[in-house]
Amino acid sequence: MLPLKIATRFLKSGKGQTALIVFGIAIAVSVQIFVGLLIIGLQISLVNSTIGNQPQITIRPTGDTNTIKNWEIIVNQVRNVDGLDKISVVAAGNASVPNDNSILPILVQGFDFQSADRIYGISDSIYQGEQLKSLKQVLIGRSLEEELGVEIGDKLPILTPDGGVNLFEIAGFYDLGIESINKSWVITNLVAAQRLFGYRDRITGIIMTVDQDRLFDADKIAARIEEAVNNKDVEVTNWKDQNKDLLSGLEGQTISSSVIQGVVLASVVVAISSVLSITVLQKSRQLGILKAMGITDRDASLIFVFQGLLIGLIGATVGIALGLGLLYAFNTFTSSAEGTALIEIYIDYNFIIRSWVIAISSSTLAGLIPARRSLKLNPVDVIREG
Amino acid sequence: MITLELSGVNKIYSGAYQNQVLFDINLSFEAKTCSAIVGESGSGKSTLMNIMGILDTPTSGEVTIASNIVSSMNRKQMAEIRNRTIGFVFQFHYLLPEFTVLENVLIPHLIHNRSQSGQVLNRARNLLDIVGIAKLEKRLPTQISGGEQQRTAIARALMNNPSIILADEPTGNLDSVTTQNVCRLFGEIKKEFNTTFIVVTHDRTVASHTDRIVEVRDGRIISDKLNTKIVPQTR
Numbered sequence: 001m002l003p004l005k006i007a008t009r010f011l012k013s014g015k016g017q018t019a020l021i022v023f024g025i026a027i028a029v030s031v032q033i034f035v036g037l038l039i040i041g042l043q044i045s046l047v048n049s050t051i052g053n054q055p056q057i058t059i060r061p062t063g064d065t066n067t068i069k070n071w072e073i074i075v076n077q078v079r080n081v082d083g084l085d086k087i088s089v090v091a092a093g094n095a096s097v098p099n100d101n102s103i104l105p106i107l108v109q110g111f112d113f114q115s116a117d118r119i120y121g122i123s124d125s126i127y128q129g130e131q132l133k134s135l136k137q138v139l140i141g142r143s144l145e146e147e148l149g150v151e152i153g154d155k156l157p158i159l160t161p162d163g164g165v166n167l168f169e170i171a172g173f174y175d176l177g178i179e180s181i182n183k184s185w186v187i188t189n190l191v192a193a194q195r196l197f198g199y200r201d202r203i204t205g206i207i208m209t210v211d212q213d214r215l216f217d218a219d220k221i222a223a224r225i226e227e228a229v230n231n232k233d234v235e236v237t238n239w240k241d242q243n244k245d246l247l248s249g250l251e252g253q254t255i256s257s258s259v260i261q262g263v264v265l266a267s268v269v270v271a272i273s274s275v276l277s278i279t280v281l282q283k284s285r286q287l288g289i290l291k292a293m294g295i296t297d298r299d300a301s302l303i304f305v306f307q308g309l310l311i312g313l314i315g316a317t318v319g320i321a322l323g324l325g326l327l328y329a330f331n332t333f334t335s336s337a338e339g340t341a342l343i344e345i346y347i348d349y350n351f352i353i354r355s356w357v358i359a360i361s362s363s364t365l366a367g368l369i370p371a372r373r374s375l376k377l378n379p380v381d382v383i384r385e386g
Numbered sequence: 387m388i389t390l391e392l393s394g395v396n397k398i399y400s401g402a403y404q405n406q407v408l409f410d411i412n413l414s415f416e417a418k419t420c421s422a423i424v425g426e427s428g429s430g431k432s433t434l435m436n437i438m439g440i441l442d443t444p445t446s447g448e449v450t451i452a453s454n455i456v457s458s459m460n461r462k463q464m465a466e467i468r469n470r471t472i473g474f475v476f477q478f479h480y481l482l483p484e485f486t487v488l489e490n491v492l493i494p495h496l497i498h499n500r501s502q503s504g505q506v507l508n509r510a511r512n513l514l515d516i517v518g519i520a521k522l523e524k525r526l527p528t529q530i531s532g533g534e535q536q537r538t539a540i541a542r543a544l545m546n547n548p549s550i551i552l553a554d555e556p557t558g559n560l561d562s563v564t565t566q567n568v569c570r571l572f573g574e575i576k577k578e579f580n581t582t583f584i585v586v587t588h589d590r591t592v593a594s595h596t597d598r599i600v601e602v603r604d605g606r607i608i609s610d611k612l613n614t615k616i617v618p619q620t621r
Contacts, residue, residue, distance in 0.1 A: 002493070002496040002497060005496075006482075006484075009484035009485060010484060012484070013483070013484045285480065286482050286483075286484070288480070289476075289480040289482070290482075290493070290497070291465070292439070292441055292468065292474050292480075293468065293469060293493060293494050293497060293542075294466060294467075294468035294469025294470070294494070294497050294498070295465065296461075296462055296465045297461060297462075297465075379441050380436050380441045382480075383436070383441065383476060383480075383554070
């Protein structure tokens with residue numbers, strides 16, 4: 001195709017100029033990729049540390065009753081809701097443990113251990129001792145362990161609000177990475193907690209996680225659950241409702257990232273159009289003779305559109321490589337001595353492909369401005385001027 | 387058969403003041419003839435050629451090329467006529483410096499065809515052979531002499547086998563020996579390709595190689611004669 005061939009030759013004939021503009025686009029795209037992926041990585045690690053090993057949707061009892069009866073029916077109703085990943089149930093209750101002359105408030109969490117473990121990763125977080133083996137055992141967090149000064153195998157008296165005292169054996173210590181949990185949660189078996197608080201076969205909550213790639217759809221999934229359950233005795237909450245500050249922070253980051261990317265993109269378009277507009281002048285002789293030889297206006301314009309496309313293609317590709325290089329370099333230089341990264345890199349392929357396509361499309365569109373200028377070029381003027 | 391006809395052509399450039407450069411021009415060219423349009427610089431002969439080549443439009447009057455009335459054509463149709471019916475040879479050669487000699491010759495074909503067949507390539511090589519620069523096909527225009535560049539431009543003008551070749555001061559930039567060679571080449575081509583040749587020149591020597599000499603002065607035709615003293619095309 002002649003316009004493509006001419007576009008290629010025009011770019012090759014001004015190697016320095018072409019290299020400069022390709023380099024310019026590559027720098028711009030690399031900034032986009034670097035900033036974009038950095039912010040995406042930042043957001044993901046922030047979201048993971050906030051809600052990663054936590055249920056993202058919870059069904060709780062409403063009104064005066066603080067327990068849910070016939071919960072097996074509800075679990076069956078929600079099990080097939082699209083987007084839901086893991087489901088577990090919990091029977092929790094406030095209690096306290098004596099410590100020297102005072103008492104410490106605790107939250108007894110009675111889990112269906114296997115399914116809850118998949119949500120919280122409890123067994124992986126046990127740093128001393130072992131998993132629960134009987135209904136008379138508990139796991140306590142690192143902060144509580146330090147405060148109480150207890151050891152594995154010790155008996156822990158748990159005081160319930162009704163005045164009862166029950167002795168549990170400490171089977172292990174966990175560290176779930178969140179201070180408030182490590183300090184207050186005493187983890188035991190579902191049935192043990194039900195007996196401790198006199199819930200009989202009732203529970204206090206159904207906890208769920210959503211598919212990893214649908215974290216931000218938690219509110220929509222929660223709405224579908226509410227619809228499926230259709231029960232006034234329970235309410236469905238999701239992490240987005242409970243973390244509004246985090247969400248607005250993330251949104252702010254996304255907007256600022258978009259603004260940076262928009263400005264970079266606009267400068268790319270302006271730079272390409274102005275450089276290609278100069279080529280219209282530089283190549284006016286060639287264009288004039290091509291028009292005299294009968295090239296159509298469309299094909300003459302296509303020369304510049306193709307130049308934009310080719311410049312964009314090379315610039316965007318080099319830019320992505322450069323941006324990823326920058327990101328890995330940043331990650332290496334900001335890592336701690338033990339090799340822990342300051343910000344975990346998350347390669348979002350969709351974002352990269354989107355940036356690539358946008359850069360190439362913008363660059364091609366930028367070629368339309370000089371293409372329009374080329375339409376005005378009259379071959380007679382070129383021939384007359386010699 | 388008449389290949390090219392101008393009737394009542396006027397050209398007025400309007401700017402700060404109006405400047406009429408052509409006055410009621412009536413001219414027709416028979417197929418397969420070789421004519422020269424001569425005149426001093428500023429006589430309007432180049433404007434006349436631009437109008438004949440549909441590079442410019444007359445202010446009034448009609449141009450007919452190969453039975454097509456130019457004023458009824460759109461830009462695309464005009465581009466097509468320029469590509470298929472007319473071959474241009476300019477004073478400044480106007481080769482594309484980014485393309486080799488062979489590629490420059492192929493461009494008129496590629497403008498309206500997506501690719502070139504082996505047959506087309508052979509035709510381009512044959513044309514380079516006819517103009518005597520077959521060995522230079524891989525060179526860039528900047529790597530060959532002015533005469534060789536003009537030969538390339540002539541081969542390019544012939545590429546689409548046009549019925550008309552318009553040459554505007556084709557030897558204006560060449561020395562006298564090269565001018566003689568180019569004139570001889572035109573003669574040979576005319577014989578071989580049966581093309582209508584119209585040469586615009588201020589050089590009487592170039593005109594003396596043609597069958598007919600039209601003289602233009604101040605935008606008017608002052609004489610239109612058959613050339614009885616054609617210079618023989620000898621090597």
